Amino acid sequence: ENVNVAALSAGTAALHLAFVILGIQPGDEIICQSFTFSASANPITYVGAKPVFVDSEPETWNMCPIALEEAIQDKTAKGKKPKAIVVVHLYGMPAKMDEISAVAKRYEIPVIEDAAEALGSTFKGQKCGTFGEMSILSFNGNKIITTSGGGALVCKTKEQKEKAVFLSTQARDNAPHYQHSEIGFNYRMSNIAAGIGRGQMEVLEDRIAARRVNNDFYKELFATIEGISVFTEPSDDYFSNHWLSAIIVDEEKAGFTREDLREKFLEQNIESRPLWKPMHLQPVFEGCDYYGGNFAESLFEKGLCLPSGSNLSEEERAEIKSVILSLKN
Numbered sequence: 001e002n003v004n005v006a007a008l009s010a011g012t013a014a015l016h017l018a019f020v021i022l023g024i025q026p027g028d029e030i031i032c033q034s035f036t037f038s039a040s041a042n043p044i045t046y047v048g049a050k051p052v053f054v055d056s057e058p059e060t061w062n063m064c065p066i067a068l069e070e071a072i073q074d075k076t077a078k079g080k081k082p083k084a085i086v087v088v089h090l091y092g093m094p095a096k097m098d099e100i101s102a103v104a105k106r107y108e109i110p111v112i113e114d115a116a117e118a119l120g121s122t123f124k125g126q127k128c129g130t131f132g133e134m135s136i137l138s139f140n141g142n143k144i145i146t147t148s149g150g151g152a153l154v155c156k157t158k159e160q161k162e163k164a165v166f167l168s169t170q171a172r173d174n175a176p177h178y179q180h181s182e183i184g185f186n187y188r189m190s191n192i193a194a195g196i197g198r199g200q201m202e203v204l205e206d207r208i209a210a211r212r213v214n215n216d217f218y219k220e221l222f223a224t225i226e227g228i229s230v231f232t233e234p235s236d237d238y239f240s241n242h243w244l245s246a247i248i249v250d251e252e253k254a255g256f257t258r259e260d261l262r263e264k265f266l267e268q269n270i271e272s273r274p275l276w277k278p279m280h281l282q283p284v285f286e287g288c289d290y291y292g293g294n295f296a297e298s299l300f301e302k303g304l305c306l307p308s309g310s311n312l313s314e315e316e317r318a319e320i321k322s323v324i325l326s327l328k329n
């Protein structure tokens, strides 16, 4: 795959630059997956554009291609054709890129992939972060590999990458003095972070292997627990780095709620968290348009992220197991 990568200070900065490079203008509208971390949507507002949120589908928990097309058709009919589509590979799970790319192509709208959580994940053998017109990666402290803070913009063309580097280093024109004809940013990756990143690249495969072991552990643990489903790949087309492992608790079948389970974990000092709260339900994005049903919302109500570090010990696993078993009694 022929990719051009600009190393930057954060994934958020990378997404901001992607919108600048695409020429997004104030008042434009950008479609964004609602079920995500706020950093997927915030940069839309940095360029004065408005997010239009779209629901997820049950297999990958990522953008629903049907709701996406509905949003595009409705917005276009109203004379407000969206200028870009931000699709996210949440928790490392690749989105339905075949369907999403087909819709995007049909309406000629560029796709920006938010692959911040999906470094090393693949769809049909192709790496997440290489499908879109541009894609972002994050090396923040909580991601699968880290430079303490950092990110990257993955571009289709060399021109886009050069533009990203130019903008990220204060947009300095080619002149002996300091000459500027565009607004620039201080978004470059520091040399120290880059040095750490080079070392981290060597441990990426090990980290992914460890996270996948966690996912297998949870699958086995919950196999006999009714009402709990572990989030995993819908088919062999998908390879997730399983950055975080997550479950859905079906209260009726399980006999307890997500909150019951979370509190039980907390009693034992085991940290677990509800899944991302969808953006269309966030106070800060109140009034933004939303297309789809209530799938993202139901994930927020019933889902739980489980301990997923690359270094989950045998002891921790045993504790997690005993909490689960105690709930069944």
Ligand SMILES: *Cc1c(COP(=O)(O)O)cnc(C)c1O
Pocket (backbone or CB within 6 Å): 009, 010, 011, 012, 013, 036, 037, 039, 040, 088, 114, 116, 117, 137, 138, 139, 140, 150, 151
């Ligand atoms: C972490 C993250 C980002 C932002 O990356 P930073 O490097 O922290 O700015 C964007 N999108 C998603 C889905 C993320 O998880």
